[in-house]
Amino acid sequence: MADSAVPLLTRLHAHEMAAALRRGDFTAGELLDAHLALASRQDERLGAWLFLDGERARAKAREADERLARARTTGPDALAALPALLGIPVALKDLVLTRGQTATAGSRILEGFVSPYDAHIAERLEEAGAVVPGKTNMDEFAMGSSTEHSAWGPTSNPWDLDRVPGGSSGGSAAAVAAYHVPVSIGTDTGGSIRQPAALCGIVGMKPTYGRVSRYGIVAFASSLDQIGPFGRDVRDAALLLQAVAGRDDRDATSAPVPVPDYAAALPASDDEAAASLRGARLGLPRQYFVTGMEPGVEARVRAAVRALESAGAQIVDVDLPHTDYGLATYYIIAPAEASANLARYDGIRYGYSSRAGNVLENYLATRGSGFGAEVKRRIMLGTYALSAGYYDAYYLKAQKVRTLIKKDFDEAFAKVDALVAPTSPTVAFPFAARLTDPVAMYLSDACTLPVNMAGLPGVSIPCGLSEGLPVGLQFIGRAWDESRLFQLARAYEAITADADWRRLEPADLTALDDAEARTPAERLATARA
Amino acid sequence: MVACETSLMNVAEASPLVKYEAVIGIECHVQLRTASKMFCPCSTDFQDDPPNSHTCPVCLGLPGALPVINRVAVEHVLATALALGAEIPEYTRWDRKNYFYPDLPKGYQISQYDLPLSARGRLEFDTSDGQVSVAITRAHLEEDTARLVHEVDSNGKRVSRVDFNRSGVPLMEIVTEPDLRTAEQARRYAEELRMLLMTIGASDAELENGQMRVEANVSLRPWGQEAFGTRVEVKNMNSFRSVERAIGFEIERQARAIDAGERLLQETRGWDDDRGATYTMRSKEYSQDYRYFPEPDLPPLRTDDAWLEGIRARMPELPAARRRRYVEELGLSAYDAAVLVADLDATRLFEAALTADEALPAKRVANWVTGEYLRLAKVAGGEGTVPGPGGGDRNGIGGGGGDGEAAGQPPVSPRELARLVRLVEDGAISGTNAKQVFERHFATREGVDAIVAELGLRQISDVSALEAAVDEVLEANPAAVADVRAGKTQAVGFLTGQVMKATRGQANAAIVQRLFRDRLGA
Numbered sequence A: 001m002a003d004s005a006v007p008l009l010t011r012l013h014a015h016e017m018a019a020a021l022r023r024g025d026f027t028a029g030e031l032l033d034a035h036l037a038l039a040s041r042q043d044e045r046l047g048a049w050l051f052l053d054g055e056r057a058r059a060k061a062r063e064a065d066e067r068l069a070r071a072r073t074t075g076p077d078a079l080a081a082l083p084a085l086l087g088i089p090v091a092l093k094d095l096v097l098t099r100g101q102t103a104t105a106g107s108r109i110l111e112g113f114v115s116p117y118d119a120h121i122a123e124r125l126e127e128a129g130a131v132v133p134g135k136t137n138m139d140e141f142a143m144g145s146s147t148e149h150s151a152w153g154p155t156s157n158p159w160d161l162d163r164v165p166g167g168s169s170g171g172s173a174a175a176v177a178a179y180h181v182p183v184s185i186g187t188d189t190g191g192s193i194r195q196p197a198a199l200c201g202i203v204g205m206k207p208t209y210g211r212v213s214r215y216g217i218v219a220f221a222s223s224l225d226q227i228g229p230f231g232r233d234v235r236d237a238a239l240l241l242q243a244v245a246g247r248d249d250r251d252a253t254s255a256p257v258p259v260p261d262y263a264a265a266l267p268a269s270d271d272e273a274a275a276s277l278r279g280a281r282l283g284l285p286r287q288y289f290v291t292g293m294e295p296g297v298e299a300r301v302r303a304a305v306r307a308l309e310s311a312g313a314q315i316v317d318v319d320l321p322h323t324d325y326g327l328a329t330y331y332i333i334a335p336a337e338a339s340a341n342l343a344r345y346d347g348i349r350y351g352y353s354s355r356a357g358n359v360l361e362n363y364l365a366t367r368g369s370g371f372g373a374e375v376k377r378r379i380m381l382g383t384y385a386l387s388a389g390y391y392d393a394y395y396l397k398a399q400k401v402r403t404l405i406k407k408d409f410d411e412a413f414a415k416v417d418a419l420v421a422p423t424s425p426t427v428a429f430p431f432a433a434r435l436t437d438p439v440a441m442y443l444s445d446a447c448t449l450p451v452n453m454a455g456l457p458g459v460s461i462p463c464g465l466s467e468g469l470p471v472g473l474q475f476i477g478r479a480w481d482e483s484r485l486f487q488l489a490r491a492y493e494a495i496t497a498d499a500d501w502r503r504l505e506p507a508d509l510t511a512l513d514d515a516e517a518r519t520p521a522e523r524l525a526t527a528r529a
Numbered sequence B: 001m002v003a004c005e006t007s008l009m010n011v012a013e014a015s016p017l018v019k020y021e022a023v024i025g026i027e028c029h030v031q032l033r034t035a036s037k038m039f040c041p042c043s044t045d046f047q048d049d050p051p052n053s054h055t056c057p058v059c060l061g062l063p064g065a066l067p068v069i070n071r072v073a074v075e076h077v078l079a080t081a082l083a084l085g086a087e088i089p090e091y092t093r094w095d096r097k098n099y100f101y102p103d104l105p106k107g108y109q110i111s112q113y114d115l116p117l118s119a120r121g122r123l124e125f126d127t128s129d130g131q132v133s134v135a136i137t138r139a140h141l142e143e144d145t146a147r148l149v150h151e152v153d154s155n156g157k158r159v160s161r162v163d164f165n166r167s168g169v170p171l172m173e174i175v176t177e178p179d180l181r182t183a184e185q186a187r188r189y190a191e192e193l194r195m196l197l198m199t200i201g202a203s204d205a206e207l208e209n210g211q212m213r214v215e216a217n218v219s220l221r222p223w224g225q226e227a228f229g230t231r232v233e234v235k236n237m238n239s240f241r242s243v244e245r246a247i248g249f250e251i252e253r254q255a256r257a258i259d260a261g262e263r264l265l266q267e268t269r270g271w272d273d274d275r276g277a278t279y280t281m282r283s284k285e286y287s288q289d290y291r292y293f294p295e296p297d298l299p300p301l302r303t304d305d306a307w308l309e310g311i312r313a314r315m316p317e318l319p320a321a322r323r324r325r326y327v328e329e330l331g332l333s334a335y336d337a338a339v340l341v342a343d344l345d346a347t348r349l350f351e352a353a354l355t356a357d358e359a360l361p362a363k364r365v366a367n368w369v370t371g372e373y374l375r376l377a378k379v380a381g382g383e384g385t386v387p388g389p390g391g392g393d394r395n396g397i398g399g400g401g402g403d404g405e406a407a408g409q410p411p412v413s414p415r416e417l418a419r420l421v422r423l424v425e426d427g428a429i430s431g432t433n434a435k436q437v438f439e440r441h442f443a444t445r446e447g448v449d450a451i452v453a454e455l456g457l458r459q460i461s462d463v464s465a466l467e468a469a470v471d472e473v474l475e476a477n478p479a480a481v482a483d484v485r486a487g488k489t490q491a492v493g494f495l496t497g498q499v500m501k502a503t504r505g506q507a508n509a510a511i512v513q514r515l516f517r518d519r520l521g522a
Helices: A014-021 A029-047 A054-074 A076-081 A119-128 A169-179 A194-200 A234-243 A270-275 A295-310 A321-344 A359-372 A375-388 A392-413 A440-447 A449-454 A484-494 A520-528 B009-012 B069-085 B185-201 B238-257 B303-313 B319-327 B334-341 B345-357 B362-379 B415-425 B432-443 B447-456 B462-476 B477-486 B491-502 B509-520
Strands: A047-051 A090-093 A134-136 A183-188 A205-206 A227-229 A281-286 A312-318 A419-420 A458-466 A469-477 B020-031 B095-098 B108-112 B118-127 B128-141 B147-152 B158-163 B170-176 B212-222 B232-235 B267-272 B277-283 B385-387 B394-396
Touching: A014 A029, A014 A234, A029 A047, A029 A054, A029 A169, A047 A375, A054 A076, A076 A295, A076 A392, A076 A440, A090 A169, A119 A234, A119 A295, A119 B232, A169 A183, A169 A194, A169 A227, A183 A205, A183 A234, A183 A281, A194 A205, A194 A458, A194 B185, A205 A234, A205 B128, A227 A234, A234 A458, A234 A484, A234 B108, A270 A484, A281 A295, A295 A312, A295 A419, A295 A458, A295 A469, A295 A484, A312 A440, A321 A375, A321 A392, A321 A440, A321 A449, A321 B095, A321 B108, A321 B238, A359 A449, A375 B185, A392 A449, A419 A484, B009 B118, B009 B491, B020 B185, B069 B128, B069 B158, B069 B185, B069 B303, B095 B158, B108 B128, B128 B185, B185 B212, B185 B238, B185 B319, B232 B238, B238 B267, B277 B345, B277 B415, B319 B334, B334 B345, B345 B362, B345 B415, B415 B432, B415 B447, B462 B509, B477 B491, B477 B509, B491 B509
Parallel strands: A090 A134, A090 A183, A281 A312, A281 A419, B232 B267
Antiparallel strands: A047 A134, A183 A227, A205 A227, A205 A458, A419 A469, A458 A469, B020 B170, B020 B212, B095 B108, B118 B128, B128 B170, B147 B158, B212 B232, B267 B277, B385 B394
16 A cells, blocks of 8 residues: 555545544645645546636635644644544535536536535535535536536546446545545435445445435435435545535425434444444345346345344345336436426526527527437436326326335335345446446436435445445435444444455556546547447 | 496497406416515515616526525415415425526426415405405415516617516415406406405505506307307506406407407407507417426425414404494495595504594594595505595505505504594584694694694684674674674674684684574574
8 A cells, every 4th residue: 555656645534634633643735735636646537526626725724724723722622622524625526516616517508607606515514624625527417327428528437447437426436436535525316426436435325315405506306316425434424424414494305303423423443333233123125136236246235234144133134116116207207307407507697508599599509509418318308207198197106106115115114224235236337338228327226216216315335346346235224314324334344344355445546647548538439439 | 335437237338248248367466575585585675776686596596596485475375365265275385387488597487386375265345236256266376587678789689688686576376267247347356456465464566566467368258158258368457447448458359359250369468558459469379388396395385273373363354344344333434434445544544543532433534534634645646546446546545555564654643633533523623724734734744733723723612702702793793783683694694704704713603603693683
C-alpha cells in the first residue's frame, strides 16, 4: 500500500481523517489538497467528476481549519463537540443544487444553469463544515444503471476501467472507490446508490423515503427519490447520513421522525459488532435470486448469508410474491412522475434553449436536442401511461401493485428484523453491454427497486469478489430502521474483517495514473464498435 | 322584494328565451386572501411592484424546488365550503394538471382533480324572477399561473414577457351545475358569491383587477328538450355588468345562429366590452388531455373535525342569514336589508352604531346608513361597487377591506352616528340640521356634539325659552295674527317660520307651532 501512487492521507476513512484533524496530524487544507491532486491527476481516465471547484473548496477547508484551531485552544470538549464531517471532503452528485455552482443532472438541457439556491442537504453539509471539492457524473436525470447515459460522457469502474461503475450515481461511487473522496452523496430512485456501491465495492445506503429532504435535488421520480451516502466503510456512510437526515419544512414529504445517532450505535470493536448478530432474525427473500443472476454473484451472496448464520443470525426463508411485478410497475410509475417533473425544462427560463422560432418550435427543438435518448424514452413511456384511456390500465394499476409490494414487505417484517439479499444480479458489466437493450439495463435494478417502491431503507456492502469484481450484499429494513441496517452491515464487516478480499483494492487504480491510458469515452467508443 | 323595472313579460317578447331555454353554468376563479403564495413563502402583495420581484425557486419552477401547502388558503376553501353547505371529504389531495405554456413554469399546474376540498354545495339569492338556488358542483384549490405581457420591442418585433409575481398565488375554483337560466341570474350569482367570499374574508374578489374571474358556459336548447345544446365558454368579463351583457349577447347570438340553421362551434369566446360582443378565442373541438395524476410532492391532507370546528367557530354571519335577521328581528325592509348587507362597510357601520346605542330604533339607523352614508361614500368615490339586488346600476360601496376586521378606517364613526340618531330621536336637533352635521362628520370625522355646538344647531324644545320668541313674533306681525284669527290657519306656518328664523333654526318647530295655536286659539 505504501508503494501505491495514492497518497496515504486519502486512504483513511472519514472518521479516521476526523480524528487526525482533531489531533492536528494534518490540516483540512492538506487533506483537501491531497484529494484534489489525486482527482485532478486521474479524472481524465476515471471520469467521475463533472467539475472540481478547488478555490471554493479551499476556502471551506480554511474555515474548517480555523474552527479546528479555535476548538483546540478552547480544549478537548470543544474539539469533541465539532461536527463529525468538519474538514472532510464530500462529493455531491451533480443533481444536488449548490448556490453559485452549476448543476446539470448529467443533462445537456441544464447546460449553463447556475443554481441561485442551496439544496437542504447542501446547507446541512455547509453547517457541518464538510468540504465539497466538486460534483460527480451521473446518468442523465438519474435515469440509468451504468452512468453511460450522462450527456458529458461515461465514468469508468476503478476495478476495471473498461467496465461501468453502475448508476445512476456512478460518479459518486467511483470517486469514493478511487479514493478521490472518502464519502459522497448519491440519490437512489430504483437502486442508484446501492447498485453502483455494489459494482464499485463500497458501502451505499438508500434511507427510508422521507428521511432526507429532497429540497434542492433535481427530481427524477418524486415518490421514489431518496438521497443517501457512499463510504468505504459503514461508519463513514452512517456519519454522512447523520449530517443530512431529518425533517425539512420545505419538503412536505420529509418526515418528522427523530434521527437517532447512527454512528454512536455502532460498536467500536469487531468482536462487539459481530456479537450483535446473535439472535438477529434475517429473512432471505427467495424471489431475489432472479433468473439471469450470475452464479459467482449468487455464490458470494449465499456464502455471506452462511457467514451471518455462523455468527449467530437466524436465517428465515421469506416470500415476497409480488417482487416479479416490481420492475414492470416501477417502469410505469417512475417514468410517469418523470414525464411531469421534466416538463419544466422548456428552454424559457434557464438552461439550454434552442431559441428557435415561436414558442412551440422552441419547446420542440430545446427538448428534442436537450434531452438524451433514454430520458426521451422515459418521458414517452410516462406520458403514455398517464394518457386518457390508459391511466387506469397502467398508472392506477401500477399504484395498486405497489401497495401489494409494500404489503409483502410488511408481512415479511412481521417475522424478521431485516432482509438480506443480493444488491445486483451481476458484477460490473463492460461498457456498451446493455446500451442497446434497455430491458437488460433495467434488470440491473431488479433486486433494488422494490425497496424504493415500498419506501424502505436498504444498504449495500461489499461481500467479496466474483471474477475479480466486487459483489454487493443488501440489507433491507423496516421504515426508519436505518440504524439497524448500519449495525447489521457493520457486523458483517466485522465477521469478514480477516477475509482476503477485504485487503484488495480496485485493480485499475495504477492505470488511472497512466497518462497514456484511454479515457472512459474512448473505452466506451471502442466497446460500441 | 323590489324587482328591477323591466318585467319578465317585456323581456320575453323581444327575447330568444321565448323559443329557447338558456342553460348557464359558472366557473369562478378567485384569488384567495393570503399573505403568501399557495406553495411558497413569496408575498402575494405585489400589485404595484416591478415584474418578477416576488419570486423564489418554487414559483419559478427551478430544478429541485418543492411545494409546501399554505394552510390559510386551505382554510379559506374550507370556510367557503361550510358557507355553501358543501361536503368536505375527510381526505383531500392535489393533482398535477400537465400542459406546456410559458406562464406555467413547472409544465404542470398543481390543482385538484378527483378529490376536491369540497363538493355539492348550494347558493341562494334573489333575482327579479324571484329566489334562485344554484347547485355548486365543487370548490377546489390550485395555483395561479404567471402573467404574460405581449409587447413590441425596440426592433418592432412582437415579444412576450413573463411576470412570475402572480405565479403560485392561491386560486379557488368554484364550479356550478348548469342551473342558471338568464343573464341576470348569472350576474346575481356572481354578485352573491363575491359578497359571501368577502364576508368570510376568503377573497377581496374584485372582478376589475382579476381577483375574481368569472367564466360562463352558455348553451341553448328548445324548451322541453332534455339534451344540452352546443356549449360555448365565455371569458374576459371584468365587471358584473359585463357578465350580464356578455351572457345576454351570447344567448342572442346563439339563438340567431340556430334560427339561421348554422352549426354552433364548441369554443371559448372572449367578451369585448367596448364592442359589446363576444369573439372567438379558441376552438374546444378537441379536448386537451391534461394527464392528471396525484401530486407526489404533497402528501394527502386530512381535514379533521377539530380543524373544521375551529373554522366554523370563526365564521362570521353570512349574507343570507344577516338579511333574514335584519328583516325578522330588526324590522328592516327587505330592500334596506339587502342594500346594507351588500356593502361590508355599511354593514359594519350599521351594526356598530346599534351596538353603541342599543336603544336606537334599528330602522332609523338603517335609514342613515343606506341613505346619507352610502350617498356620501359613493360621492367620495369608494372602490369595488357591489350592486344591490334587482338592479345592476344601484351601487353600494365596498370599502377597501373585507376581512370583517378593521380594514381601512371607515369615514364615519359608528359611535358618532349613534349619537346623531339619538339627538334626532330626542328632538335635540332637527332632521335637516342632522344631515348637515353628518356631512361635516363624514368630511372631517369631528365629533357630532362638537359640530352641533359649533354650528349652534341644538334644537330649543324648552317651552319657557320659546315663549319669549313666540310673544315677540306675535307682537311684530299683527297682520298675520289677524289672518289666523280670521280662520286662515296657514298663517301659523308663516309665524313659525319667523321664530325659526329668529332662533337660526334651533327652535323645535312642532313646539313653536303648538304655542301659536294655543295663543291664537287656532
